[in-house]
Amino acid sequence: MRSLDEWLEGRARAIARNTSRRTFLARLGGVLAGGAALPLLPVSRSSAGTGSAGPDSARVPAPDETITGPEGDPKSCEYWRHCAIDGSACACCGGSSTTCPPGTEVSPVTWIGTCRNPADGKEYLISYNDCCGKTFCGRCLCNRNEGERPEYHWYRNNDINWCAGATSQVYNCSIAVVIGQATERQPEK
Amino acid sequence: MRSLDEWLEGRARAIARNTSRRTFLARLGGVLAGGAALPLLPVSRSSAGTGSAGPDSARVPAPDETITGPEGDPKSCEYWRHCAIDGSACACCGGSSTTCPPGTEVSPVTWIGTCRNPADGKEYLISYNDCCGKTFCGRCLCNRNEGERPEYHWYRNNDINWCAGATSQVYNCSIAVVIGQATERQPEK
Amino acid sequence: MRTSPSSPPPVVPLFALLVAAFCLAAPLAAEAPREKASVATLPPMGAHSVWVPDRLTLHNVLFDGDSGEVLGMVDSPSLITPKTPLLVRSRNEIYSVDIAHSRGTRGERVDFVSVYDATTLSFKHEIVFPTQSGSSNTSQQYAELIGERFIGVFNQFPNTSVAIIDLVEQRFVEEIVITGCAGVYPIDAHRFASLCGDGTSIAIELDESGSYKQLSRSAPFFDVIEDPVAMSAGRSELRWTFVSFAGQVHTIDYSEATPTVAASWSLTDEADQSDRWRPGGLQYVAVHRKSGRLFVVMHQGGPGSHKDAGPEVWVWDMATQQRVSRFESPNLTAAFLGSFMGVTEDSFLHGVLNWVLPSGGIHTIAVSQDESPVLFVRNGMLGAVGVLDATNGNSLRSLTEAGLSGPTLRVP
C-alpha cells in the first residue's frame, strides 16, 4: 500500500506541474532564424507558410537522435527537443516531432527555444509550430516555462494560442523542428 | 490505508454506476397527466409550455416532504422524487426540484415516473422536465433505469435529449415535479 | 482601426539581443537537409483501427489497435454524444454527421454532414440537411451508411424519422417518417431496417435516387413491456441479431421482401440465471461475421440494470447457439489512471495498479472483421480502451488518453 501513497503523491505533483502544460504556446516567428526582416508586428504576414524558413536544399548541422529513454522519445515531455514546448506533443496525436497530424495546418508563426541535445552535447534552435484546425488533441500535455515571459513580451510567451496566426484558430498540438545550431543559451531565464 | 482501498473501490463502483447517469432524459408529455388528447407524435406541439398541465388552481394530493437524509434532499440522487431521473439534478445547478436554473427554459415535453414517498408511503407521478438553453450543468449526475426502454418506445426512453422539443436544444439539467398521485406502479420493469 | 500615436516600443534593441542569443554556428561535421514542418497523412486504414468518440472534446480519435498509437482525429460537434465517423473506401471519404449552433451553444442550429478525405483527413465539403438529427446518450444506430451512396440519419423531433443524405450528389434527399420506430440498421445498398415499439422490425427500401420506395414489416418478435430488445445489435450480412434485456437472442433475416424472424434462444442457462447474469451496458452487442461469433457484455443484475457496466464479455457461436468463451474485462481504471501517472503498461507499477485498483467494467464493445479479430472494450466514463484478442480474450494492450467520456466505438 505504500506504493499507492507514492502514486497518489506523484499524481498530485503531476497535477501541480501539469497545469501550465495546458497553457498554450507562443513563439517567435521562424522567420527570424532565416535572417529575414524583423517582424514589427506579432504576426509577420510574410512569414506565412511552414515554420522553418530558408531554401529546402539548405544543409544544417544535424542533431544526434540516438538517445535511449524519455529524452529520445518524441512522445515524452522529456524529449530533448521539448525543452520549451507547451501543449500536446503531436507525436501522440497522429503526427511526429516534425509533422502535424492529418488534416491540420502548420501555424505560420512560431516561438523558438534553445535545447541541448544530450547525445552530441550541442545546443539547437527549435521551432515550436502549432498544428491548427482540429480541436484540442489533449494527449501528452507538456510544458516548461524556462525563459517564458508575459504577453507584453509576446515572442517569449507560451500562453498565447499561436494558431491565431493560422487560417483556422483552433489549436490541436505542437511540433518541435530543429532549424539550426545555437552557440549560446537564450538570455531569458 | 484500508479505508483508501474502500474509497477506490467505491469510486470504481460509482464509475460503473454513474455512466448511465450521463444518459439523457426522456419522458412522456406531461399532457397525459392532464387527460389531454394522446400525442401521436413524440412531441405534441400543443403541449408547449411548462410541464405540468392543468389549471394552476387545481389542488392535488401533496406528498410529505419531511424526510431526513438523502431521500429528502433534492440535491441527492437518492431524493425520493428522483426514482426515474436521468441527468443533472437542477437543485445543484441554480434551480430546485421544481425550478429550472436562471436563464434556462422548461422543456415542454417530459417523461413521467412513479415514485414512492417514504414519509407517507404513497406513490406519486413525477414529471421530469429538462431545463434547456444553457450548456451541460454537469453537477449531481443521477440516473436510474427501472422501466427504461429503448428509443422505439420513446416515452419510456431516458437517453433522448428531450430538450429537442424546446426552443433551444441544449441540455442543462432536470427537475422533478409532482403532478399527482398514482394508484399502482408502472408496468415496465 | 486607429494606431496609437505613441512611439513604438523598443523592439529593435530586443532584436539585437535575440540575434546575439540565437546566433547560428558555422556548419559542423554532421549535416543534413534542413528539417521542414509538414503535415502527416493517414496510412491505409488497417483492420484493427477504431474510432473513439469523446463527449467533452467533441471529436473522434482514430487509434491503431495494433500499435496503440493515435492515427488522427475528426472533429464531431454535437449536442451530447458525437456520432462516430463513417468510411467509404471506394471514394476514400470519411463522413461525420454533426450539429452546431451559430454562437456555440446558442443561436441558430445547423445539421450537416462533414466530408473529409480519408487519406489527408482534410475537410472537403459539407452537406447541410433540414432535419434535426437525434441526440442522445447511447446513440446506437443514429447515423449509418446505407450502401456506399447514402447515409440515413435518425431524427427524433418533431417525429421519429430517417433523413436520407445522398453522398454522391451531395444533397439531402428526403425525410422518411417512421413513427413508433427507431434506428438505422443498414441492410444493403438501398435498404435499411428499424426497430418498432410494437415488437416488429420494418425494412424500408429506397429507390435509385434514395427516395422512399416501399416498406415491409416483420412479425412481432419481442414484447416491449416484458422483455424489450436493445438498440445495440450485431450485423451479419443481411441479418441483424438483437439481444433482449433478459438475454433472449432474436435474429431477423432481411434477405427476402419481408423480414423473417428466426426462433429465439437464450444467452443464459438456468445456472447463469440463478446467478442473475444478464446482458447490459451501452453498446454491448457485437458480431464477428466470418466466424459467426456473438459478443455480449454480461453482468449480474436484474430489471433496470440494463445500462450497468459488466465485468465480462461472453462469446457464443451463433450457428450452434453455444457459449464458447467468457472474457474478463481488463482493468480499464488502471489503464486510465496509469497513463496519467506516466506508468508504462509493461512496468511492475502497472501490474500493481491492476491489482490494487478495482476495474470499472465494460459498457461498450466493437469487434474487427478480419481473420485475426480484436475486440475493443471501453467503460463509458473512462478515457481508456482495452484491446483483446477476440479469439481468446487475452488482453493485448490499452489505448490510453482516449478522451474522457463516450458510449460508443466504431471499427471503420
Add this chain to the structure above:
Amino acid sequence: MRTSPSSPPPVVPLFALLVAAFCLAAPLAAEAPREKASVATLPPMGAHSVWVPDRLTLHNVLFDGDSGEVLGMVDSPSLITPKTPLLVRSRNEIYSVDIAHSRGTRGERVDFVSVYDATTLSFKHEIVFPTQSGSSNTSQQYAELIGERFIGVFNQFPNTSVAIIDLVEQRFVEEIVITGCAGVYPIDAHRFASLCGDGTSIAIELDESGSYKQLSRSAPFFDVIEDPVAMSAGRSELRWTFVSFAGQVHTIDYSEATPTVAASWSLTDEADQSDRWRPGGLQYVAVHRKSGRLFVVMHQGGPGSHKDAGPEVWVWDMATQQRVSRFESPNLTAAFLGSFMGVTEDSFLHGVLNWVLPSGGIHTIAVSQDESPVLFVRNGMLGAVGVLDATNGNSLRSLTEAGLSGPTLRVP
C-alpha cells in the same frame, strides 16, 4: 418530407396501458396547489459570489461562497479559456466576451459580447465586433470593463490591440493598437492601462464616445529579461500593484496624467530567499482594497517555476510593506475527489481524505471586497474551489463539482 404508407404502430393500446398504470387516485386528505415547473431567478448578487470558468464545458458557474451553492451559469464559448463574465450593477446586466465558429470548431469565426439580464440570466442581445479577441491559457486582463459603459478586449493578432465596445450604444467603437503592450487594466470611466515590453506601463484615455483620445507612458520600472512582472495584478482605486517573478512589488499610480512609479519593495526577505520562496501560479495576485492587503500565491522554486502551483498564500499590508500572514492551501485534491466519492465535507472520511491525499496547491486566487472578505483559491486542473476567511486564512468550505479545468476566478 414523406410519410411512410405503413399503418401507424399501435400507440393506442399502449395508451390504454398507460392510463391503467398512471391512473390518478381520488383526492386524499393532504392537498396543495398543483406544483408547476418554473424558472428560477438570481438572488441579489452577494459580496461572496464568484464566477468559476471551466475550459471543458465552456461556461462560467456562479457560486455563492457562503452557502457553497451554485446560483447559475453563463455559457462562455471560447477557443481555449472562457473569459469570466462582467457585471454592471447600474444596468443589471452581465456581459460575456465570446468566440464561436459557424460549424463548432470549423467554419467562420465570430467574436461577440453576449448580454444577459443579471437577475434572470436570460440572453438579451449580442454585440458582434470585428476584431479577434485574444485566446490564451491564463487570460489575465483579456476583457475588462472600463467604467460602466465600455469593455476593452485585448487582441493579439494581427497586432496587439484593444477593441472598445460601447455597452450603452451596443456597438463596436474602434480598435486601439498597443504594439508591444498587453492587457486591459481599468483605471476609471475613460481610462485603462497596459503593460509594455519596454518595462513601462501606458495609460490610454478614451473620449466620451469611447474613441482613442490620448496616451501617457510611465517611466520604465521593470526589466523584461531580468525580472519581469506578471500579468496578474491587484487593483486599489487608481493604483495597480504588479509583482515580479522574483517577488518585487511595483505599484503604479494612474491618478495623474502620467502614470507614476512608486519605489518597489520585495515580498521576501533573505531567509525566504534562501528557502527559494517566490510568487507563482496563474492568477496569483489579489488586493483587498479597503484593508490594503496584498495576497500572493507563493511556492519554493526558481527561474521557470513562475507557473507552478503554490502551497501557501502570503499576505502583506501594502502600507507598511510587512507580511502579516501566511495561509496554507486547503487540500483541493481531497475536495475534488471527495465530492465525486459523495463524501460530505464535515465527515470523518473527508478528514481522512484530507490527511491521505496530497494537496495539489493553488494557482489562482480572488478576494471579495467587503468588510469580511473571503479568499477564493483554486488549482487550475481541479474542479474544486476553496473558500478561506481572508482575514485569518481559515478554510471555510469548498465549492465542489466546479468543472474540470480553468486558470481564473472572478468576484462579480
